[in-house]
Amino acid sequence: MPLPTSVTIAERRRLLRAALALARRSRAVVRHYMRAGFAKRLKADASYVTDADLAAERALRALIGRRFPDHGIVGEEFPPVNAAASFQWILDPIDGTLSFTHGIPFFGTIIAVHHEGIPVVGVIDHPALGLCYSAAVGLGAWCNGRRLRVRDVARAARSREVISASDRPRFVSCRRGQAFDRLMRTHPQVRGYADCIGHTLAAEGKIGATVDFGLRLWDIAATQVLIEEAGGRFACVHRSRDAGGDLYGVIAGKPSLVRWLERIFR
Amino acid sequence: MPLPTSVTIAERRRLLRAALALARRSRAVVRHYMRAGFAKRLKADASYVTDADLAAERALRALIGRRFPDHGIVGEEFPPVNAAASFQWILDPIDGTLSFTHGIPFFGTIIAVHHEGIPVVGVIDHPALGLCYSAAVGLGAWCNGRRLRVRDVARAARSREVISASDRPRFVSCRRGQAFDRLMRTHPQVRGYADCIGHTLAAEGKIGATVDFGLRLWDIAATQVLIEEAGGRFACVHRSRDAGGDLYGVIAGKPSLVRWLERIFR
Numbered sequence: 001m002p003l004p005t006s007v008t009i010a011e012r013r014r015l016l017r018a019a020l021a022l023a024r025r026s027r028a029v030v031r032h033y034m035r036a037g038f039a040k041r042l043k044a045d046a047s048y049v050t051d052a053d054l055a056a057e058r059a060l061r062a063l064i065g066r067r068f069p070d071h072g073i074v075g076e077e078f079p080p081v082n083a084a085a086s087f088q089w090i091l092d093p094i095d096g097t098l099s100f101t102h103g104i105p106f107f108g109t110i111i112a113v114h115h116e117g118i119p120v121v122g123v124i125d126h127p128a129l130g131l132c133y134s135a136a137v138g139l140g141a142w143c144n145g146r147r148l149r150v151r152d153v154a155r156a157a158r159s160r161e162v163i164s165a166s167d168r169p170r171f172v173s174c175r176r177g178q179a180f181d182r183l184m185r186t187h188p189q190v191r192g193y194a195d196c197i198g199h200t201l202a203a204e205g206k207i208g209a210t211v212d213f214g215l216r217l218w219d220i221a222a223t224q225v226l227i228e229e230a231g232g233r234f235a236c237v238h239r240s241r242d243a244g245g246d247l248y249g250v251i252a253g254k255p256s257l258v259r260w261l262e263r264i265f266r
Numbered sequence: 267m268p269l270p271t272s273v274t275i276a277e278r279r280r281l282l283r284a285a286l287a288l289a290r291r292s293r294a295v296v297r298h299y300m301r302a303g304f305a306k307r308l309k310a311d312a313s314y315v316t317d318a319d320l321a322a323e324r325a326l327r328a329l330i331g332r333r334f335p336d337h338g339i340v341g342e343e344f345p346p347v348n349a350a351a352s353f354q355w356i357l358d359p360i361d362g363t364l365s366f367t368h369g370i371p372f373f374g375t376i377i378a379v380h381h382e383g384i385p386v387v388g389v390i391d392h393p394a395l396g397l398c399y400s401a402a403v404g405l406g407a408w409c410n411g412r413r414l415r416v417r418d419v420a421r422a423a424r425s426r427e428v429i430s431a432s433d434r435p436r437f438v439s440c441r442r443g444q445a446f447d448r449l450m451r452t453h454p455q456v457r458g459y460a461d462c463i464g465h466t467l468a469a470e471g472k473i474g475a476t477v478d479f480g481l482r483l484w485d486i487a488a489t490q491v492l493i494e495e496a497g498g499r500f501a502c503v504h505r506s507r508d509a510g511g512d513l514y515g516v517i518a519g520k521p522s523l524v525r526w527l528e529r530i531f532r
Binding site: 098099102103104160161162164165167168169181184185188189190191192193194201204205206207 | 364365368369370426427428430431433434435447450451454455456457458459460467470471472473
């Protein structure tokens, strides 16, 4: 079921086109640094930031500021802009910076538009894989021009579905260490496709579900619309705060599998 | 340090060229089924087999039989051939059939040559990714013509290295459930890149190490020469038997990280 939104379909189309143009720009920036190399440093939260994160987010902010000067911007690497605006662009220039610095090609760029707190447009671009996932409320979910359709799974086939879970410390940080251990003991096919590739594999229906905890707003900003427009189920099952702000726990994928996981992780 | 082998360098070159030709053939077969679709069925050991596994292994066996009629063949899907021969071709036409059936692109074709039980040539091809990893003793490790060189990691940087581990039931089947749980609690960056992509990411040095248990001979047949020729360390830390034959546990990757993991998993 599409999310309720008061944004007209014409406006959603326009925002989606703009988000896709932004993704093309950030992909070019990120690919430049993949070829040319980059400096990296540890941030206060012990995660990495590189020249590529900073340059990509700067490029995205410049384009948004020029085209939508009244819109707000929330991004991982710089302070918010127009915090009171109805439309907010939510940016993670490189989701999976640790992967990026190690050459693991499964990182992505996350670009989302929320209106009055409701996700309207979501894009996850994988620069190293050449795959761009996009969706807007009521307009379907797509990958490189191919429509995505998640099919639910029968109960009997559930054990053959791959579930991706993020690393254990993220669950512990949200007091879900025991639930994580229970999942590892209960389900035979738990894998750890870290970063946003777990979300895009779920939007394809290639994995049954992703269970991802210890996330910031920009990590999950595009996922709900992408999953729901593909016919899947998205559930935010946890919200807490630490020194860095709000922490979320989300589950996304095939509806019956997500409902089963919600019982474990609520 | 290269594995000791009495096979001449000219012969290793010839076997490597033959293995690469086999990989090109199996890639074509697998890609055909990716486009055309395939039937799948569950085997006695509760793993999947598809038309693609069977057709790819048949094609590989036919080519080997024609070119090396005196060599032995051990493959996942059909009975051994020439079991007493010095040279044995070891084949897994699709390592990661569950991934293959779900469209997860990280499965691979494994082709190895062992001489008197010593690995001499190893190839892991990822048909969906277009990446072919290959090595022969004394001839280096390569991916699509690019030389692979694993650099060791300093102790202080160890916690920033990604370790890939297979799913928990495989460790339990080798009585290593507790060691698995200890790794999950000790190391902050444990991911589950299932199937042979964990091995090829380790041969690239992109992940620090892969820890993989509950494996058959064909699952690990190419990994030792690939990892060691890239400058990494390979350790087989477990061997047991079940109804399906020998089960192995292996660790491969950056030397100091592998040594640390050996202490946990021996």
